[in-house]
Amino acid sequence: xxxxxxxxxxxxxxxxxxxxxxxxxxxxxxxxxxxxxxxxxxxxxxxxxxxxxxxxxxxxxxxxxxxxxxxxxxxxxxxxxxxxxxxxxxxxxxxxxxxxxxxxxxxxxxxxxxxxxxxxxxxxxxxxxxxxxxxxxxxxxxxxxxxxxxxxxxxxxxxxxxxxxxxxxxxxxxxxxxxxxxxxxxxxxxxxxxxxxxxxxxxxxxxxxxxxxxxxxxxxxxxxxxxxxxxxxxxxxxxxxxxxxxxxxxxxxxxxxxxxxxxxxxxxxxxxxxxxxxxxxxxxxxxxxxxxxxxxxxxxxxxxxxxxxxxxxxxxxxxxxxxxxxxxxxxxxxxxxxxxxxxxxxxxxxxxxxxxxxxxxxxxxxxxxxxxxxxxxxxxxxxxxxxxxxxxxxxxxxxxxxxxxxxxxxxxxxxxxxxxxxxxxxxxxxx
Numbered sequence: 001x002x003x004x005x006x007x008x009x010x011x012x013x014x015x016x017x018x019x020x021x022x023x024x025x026x027x028x029x030x031x032x033x034x035x036x037x038x039x040x041x042x043x044x045x046x047x048x049x050x051x052x053x054x055x056x057x058x059x060x061x062x063x064x065x066x067x068x069x070x071x072x073x074x075x076x077x078x079x080x081x082x083x084x085x086x087x088x089x090x091x092x093x094x095x096x097x098x099x100x101x102x103x104x105x106x107x108x109x110x111x112x113x114x115x116x117x118x119x120x121x122x123x124x125x126x127x128x129x130x131x132x133x134x135x136x137x138x139x140x141x142x143x144x145x146x147x148x149x150x151x152x153x154x155x156x157x158x159x160x161x162x163x164x165x166x167x168x169x170x171x172x173x174x175x176x177x178x179x180x181x182x183x184x185x186x187x188x189x190x191x192x193x194x195x196x197x198x199x200x201x202x203x204x205x206x207x208x209x210x211x212x213x214x215x216x217x218x219x220x221x222x223x224x225x226x227x228x229x230x231x232x233x234x235x236x237x238x239x240x241x242x243x244x245x246x247x248x249x250x251x252x253x254x255x256x257x258x259x260x261x262x263x264x265x266x267x268x269x270x271x272x273x274x275x276x277x278x279x280x281x282x283x284x285x286x287x288x289x290x291x292x293x294x295x296x297x298x299x300x301x302x303x304x305x306x307x308x309x310x311x312x313x314x315x316x317x318x319x320x321x322x323x324x325x326x327x328x329x330x331x332x333x334x335x336x337x338x339x340x341x342x343x344x345x346x347x348x349x350x351x352x353x354x355x356x357x358x359x360x361x362x363x364x365x366x367x368x369x370x371x372x373x374x375x376x377x378x379x380x381x382x383x384x385x386x387x388x389x390x391x392x393x394x395x396x397x398x399x400x401x402x403x404x405x406x407x408x409x410x411x412x413x414x415x416x417x418x419x420x421x422x423x424x425x426x427x428x429x430x431x
Contacts (some may be wrong), residue, residue, distance in 0.1 A: 058100025061298035065099030
């Protein structure tokens with residue numbers, strides 16, 4: 001009876017407001033943002049090795065991508081440790097999509113364990129055990145559990161509050177709020193010592209449908225007259241990962257037109273984050289003679305339907321045919337190949353005055369057939385198994401890929417260390 005009374009009170013409060021309540025949370029821009037880490041324009045080099053533009057791009061792929069990207073990032077810190085080089089600290093900017101946005105955003109709001117300055121608002125540490133725990137939690141289960149909070153039940157059925165909002169709050173409660181105090185973090189709370197951050201989504205609004213939507217100062221000010229620094233990081237991360245059918249659009253108010261912008265999973269426009277990488281290079285290339293792109297790609301081979309099956313349906317297909325996922329995978333696969341080729345062309349056209357390396361890290365670099373099979377069997381989901389078929393497989397892969405013998409990583413190290421290397425490697429892989 002107490003629960004019923006509580007829900008009744010909540011419903012009465014909500015009924016006072018219009019159904020548009022909770023439709024958006026972005027704030028109108030009152031004055032131009034002078035300082036932010038959410039921008040394509042790099043004004044300060046990061047790390048000890050200056051004048052080399054180091055871009056890290058993290059692909060989509062649910063928790064598979066989140067765990068793979070985070071594990072690569074942790075390994076980059078230590079692979080050349082005996083030489084006194086921390087490759088992750090040399091990264092100037094991160095471009096991410098969907099699952100890759102979780103470790104990207106967590107890294108930029110976190111601090112190193114030995115940072116006692118008190119300047120980092122989140123008070124959250126970037127260290128191996130914490131990061132791997134956060135990137136392996138069952139967020140699908142936590143999301144489902146959060147549906148049943150009385151306030152969420154009321155808001156879901158009587159306002160614009162939707163499934164994506166619930167998952168955004170789930171992410172905030174686990175990694176994107178102030179530890180102890182619990183206030184949700186905003187872009188203004190990014191650690192100033194961390195890289196710049198570009199979170200990529202897809203625009204689903206009439207007139208701009210399928211175009212890229214970036215959570216950056218430029219896009220917020222020019223497109224929707226809004227303040228990026230006041231926007232919650234958890235909502236931006238969720239916007240990049242709002243996979244159609246499972247999640248709703250993330251909605252923002254367009255203060256130029258007094259209308260709305262609806263965005264969803266960035267993978268539908270670019271599941272690798274490389275379109276933003278191209279833009280970053282174009283904007284900043286005159287400041288740098290050395291350019292490094294490291295792409296962490298959690299792509300898995302689409303399986304399709306077995307030729308031995310006389311009926312392509314599985315259990316869920318009797319309610320809704322899931323072949324739309326295969327259709328989407330097919331389109332994303334073709335789009336992915338074209339985007340990689342386009343970046344290769346972009347780098348190749350920089351001219352003789354630039355040195356560059358584009359290192360592509362992917363599951364296909366693993367020659368061990370059993371491990372490769374296990375990696376490609378990891379589903380795109382907000383849940384990953386904590387065993388040899390999930391996180392264990394990814395850890396095995398990272399242990400094989402991020403090693404001192406990796407020729408591509410050595411090229412990156414040399415470009416950072418040496419005055420001149422003359423590297424012009426537009427596509428480097430290390431099996």
